Amino acid sequence: MKLAACINHVPDTAAKINVAADRMSIDKTGVTNVINPYDEFAVEECLRLKEKNGGDVTVISLGGDAHKESLRKALAMGVDKAVLLKDDGVRDSYGVARGLADYLKEISPDIVFFGKQSVDYDDGAVGVMVAEMLGLPSVSVVVKLEVAGGKAVAEREIEGGREVVETTLPAVFTAQKGLNEPRYPSLKGIMGAKSKPIEERPLTALTAKAALVQMQKPPAKPAGRVIGTDATAVPELVRLLHEEAKVI
Amino acid sequence: MKILVFAEQRENKFKKPAFEAVRAARNVADQLGGEVIGLVIGGAVQSIAATLGGYGATRVCVAEDPRLAMYSPTAYAKIIAAVAQAQQADVVMLPATSMGKDLAPRVAVKLDAGLAADCIALKVEGGEIVATRPVYAGKALTDVKMTSALKMFTLRPNVFSAGESADASAPVEAASLALADQDFTCVVKEIKQSSGKLDVAEADIIVTGGRGMKGPEHFGIIEQLAQALGGAVGASRAVVDAGWRPHEEQVGQTGKTVSPSLYIAVAVSGAIQHLAGMSSSKYIVAINKDKDAPIFQAATYGIVGDAFEIIPALTAEVKKLLGKS
Numbered sequence A: 001m002k003l004a005a006c007i008n009h010v011p012d013t014a015a016k017i018n019v020a021a022d023r024m025s026i027d028k029t030g031v032t033n034v035i036n037p038y039d040e041f042a043v044e045e046c047l048r049l050k051e052k053n054g055g056d057v058t059v060i061s062l063g064g065d066a067h068k069e070s071l072r073k074a075l076a077m078g079v080d081k082a083v084l085l086k087d088d089g090v091r092d093s094y095g096v097a098r099g100l101a102d103y104l105k106e107i108s109p110d111i112v113f114f115g116k117q118s119v120d121y122d123d124g125a126v127g128v129m130v131a132e133m134l135g136l137p138s139v140s141v142v143v144k145l146e147v148a149g150g151k152a153v154a155e156r157e158i159e160g161g162r163e164v165v166e167t168t169l170p171a172v173f174t175a176q177k178g179l180n181e182p183r184y185p186s187l188k189g190i191m192g193a194k195s196k197p198i199e200e201r202p203l204t205a206l207t208a209k210a211a212l213v214q215m216q217k218p219p220a221k222p223a224g225r226v227i228g229t230d231a232t233a234v235p236e237l238v239r240l241l242h243e244e245a246k247v248i
Numbered sequence B: 001m002k003i004l005v006f007a008e009q010r011e012n013k014f015k016k017p018a019f020e021a022v023r024a025a026r027n028v029a030d031q032l033g034g035e036v037i038g039l040v041i042g043g044a045v046q047s048i049a050a051t052l053g054g055y056g057a058t059r060v061c062v063a064e065d066p067r068l069a070m071y072s073p074t075a076y077a078k079i080i081a082a083v084a085q086a087q088q089a090d091v092v093m094l095p096a097t098s099m100g101k102d103l104a105p106r107v108a109v110k111l112d113a114g115l116a117a118d119c120i121a122l123k124v125e126g127g128e129i130v131a132t133r134p135v136y137a138g139k140a141l142t143d144v145k146m147t148s149a150l151k152m153f154t155l156r157p158n159v160f161s162a163g164e165s166a167d168a169s170a171p172v173e174a175a176s177l178a179l180a181d182q183d184f185t186c187v188v189k190e191i192k193q194s195s196g197k198l199d200v201a202e203a204d205i206i207v208t209g210g211r212g213m214k215g216p217e218h219f220g221i222i223e224q225l226a227q228a229l230g231g232a233v234g235a236s237r238a239v240v241d242a243g244w245r246p247h248e249e250q251v252g253q254t255g256k257t258v259s260p261s262l263y264i265a266v267a268v269s270g271a272i273q274h275l276a277g278m279s280s281s282k283y284i285v286a287i288n289k290d291k292d293a294p295i296f297q298a299a300t301y302g303i304v305g306d307a308f309e310i311i312p313a314l315t316a317e318v319k320k321l322l323g324k325s
């Protein structure tokens, strides 16, 4: 079974985000980047599918040299091959999806895994866009997956429950937390990953369909009001919620 | 100018975010001059379609077929794109629900359209739609414009007001369908409800318990408060990872993004990843025994104290109020 996972390299979720002076990007000082959390579930699921069904796993990232760090993490987890589609330009989901789809068309995997969304731009779009570009079915926000006999049954999270979706393969899936518990790379894996090659491919300029007008910090909220320090404050809290906020 | 709005229904009932999207589209159409075309897809949905007129739809297209009773991303996306083309839509809007978020990227590729996902505001500037959308889990906001001919937007639920339904019904027309069997290679077979519970993503009031609740056995008092308020129970990641509560209740960066009218955080410290999922709530109440917990920074009102003492008292007080009024 040919498996592929697309991974993004994004600011750590604990990072403080400040807007740069140009108001068009974030201030990168002091921000460390890591593999996108959802993409770890994607890589893990591919590794588990390989362990069960045989085959090989390719991870792909589109971006600058810094993305190699996340590709190495995936190699350390145990994937067979890592590919960097080199592009330093400004990103837009459509352009990123096009770049990834062009490469995936060449290797035509049975299953392509994405994360449910990148925690930088929070688009949640690239995986399904790639599916459409490849003419493949897709199931997004997957928390459970079973593959057998050229078919897959996936469970996806929806409001108030789960949808059980049946699809033919090849297909695209996007991973949600809950799908699996990503493994920690072993010391041997980490050492081995240092010497494994990362294939680099240049990309021709990607066309974007969205343009940023400006970026800003969300308006600061007025400081909260501490009403009291024990249960005697409860009637006042309920009064405020009822009369001032009018939410109950 | 024509705006097509996908109005999501389940079991022949429109979802509230569908009304919100129709109304938001109406507001934009009023500024730019134009019409709002609703689109309803399902097994037998003709009877509900006209009500979209009450929220500002000029007319409504209906795509009905028994095979569409269950959601299929491939078939639904094909219909939305085909109707957008047939109606010569300039803009397509969808609610950013689990269904809308699944459909929008596929439709965008079919229509060669730029997509702004999970928007929290739409304004019109110089004859163009400028969308505001949060990035970095709400730690920054961006204003974006679509540069493609056809433009797409998904709208975050609970942010745009649906307003009151006016006493108006919109004319309904059938969309021409050309569905083939291969459009249904990917289809929902079954929906597993989580025991009829209200979902955090849809609730207008949420009571979230954190690790300070000390164990799953203490969530009874959280559930009772949520019930008294008619709200849903939420959980921090610490609580979900410990196995005290199911993952679908997790609020935050790797859980659900919520914006209810009232969010009550009980024994939750307010880690940056938790705040990412709930800081756009309209009113936030924090109950925590540590006065320096970061959650107080995000809160409108706070009580510094022991949850085990305050929550039962709060439930009793809420019952008293709601019983009376």
Ligand SMILES: Cc1cc2nc3c(=O)[nH]c(=O)nc-3n(C[C@H](O)[C@H](O)[C@H](O)COP(=O)(O)OP(=O)(O)OC[C@H]3O[C@@H](n4cnc5c(N)ncnc54)[C@H](O)[C@@H]3O)c2cc1C
Binding pocket: A013, A037, B209, B210, B211, B212, B213, B235, B236, B237, B238, B239, B250, B251, B252, B253, B254, B255, B256, B266, B267, B268, B269, B270, B271, B272, B273, B274, B277, B287, B288, B289, B290, B293, B305, B306, B307, B308
């Ligand atoms: C990649 C990544 C993604 C993450 N995503 C999420 C996410 O989606 N959602 C999320 O919630 N977290 C997320 N986290 C985890 C986050 O960093 C915190 O660890 C987590 O939110 C802490 O949960 P908590 O507030 O319940 O627990 P704690 O931080 O342990 O806080 C417990 C609080 O309870 C208070 N307390 C204790 N006893 C009482 C009492 N009797 N009465 C009142 N108060 C009391 C304490 O003062 C304390 O403030 C993520 C982390 C990472 C690295």
Ligand SMILES: Nc1ncnc2c1ncn2[C@@H]1O[C@H](COP(=O)(O)O)[C@@H](O)[C@H]1O
Binding pocket: A006, A007, A008, A009, A036, A038, A039, A042, A060, A061, A062, A063, A093, A096, A100, A113, A114, A115, A116, A117, A118, A119, A121, A122, A123, A124, A125, A126, A127
């Ligand atoms: N630059 C990238 N390189 C590789 N994969 C990406 C890239 N950007 C996004 N993805 C994948 O697409 C998913 C959804 O991203 P997004 O649409 O940006 O929220 C991510 O979880 C990744 O799996």
